[in-house]
Amino acid sequence: MVRSQEAKMDDAERPGPSDQLWSVFEFARRYRLAKREENRLLMLYGPTASLRDLLANASRHSLMS
Structure with missing residues (x-):
């Protein structure tokens, strides 16, 4: 049995937490x-x-400036 390409996601295609x-x-x-x-x-x-x-x-500015 072959899985369809639509159902399979490579690790590179999966959205990560930063995406x-x-x-x-x-x-x-x-x-x-x-x-x-x-x-x-x-x-x-x-x-x-x-x-x-x-x-x-x-960018955060330093509180010490």
């Missing part, structure tokens, strides 16, 4: 981003983006 869509608002709250940084991410991606993109493009 899931996140709310930019939730991401900013969870990672304690400044409102200015949250607005920048909203302009860049809209209300949702992949966790990978958010982590790669978000």
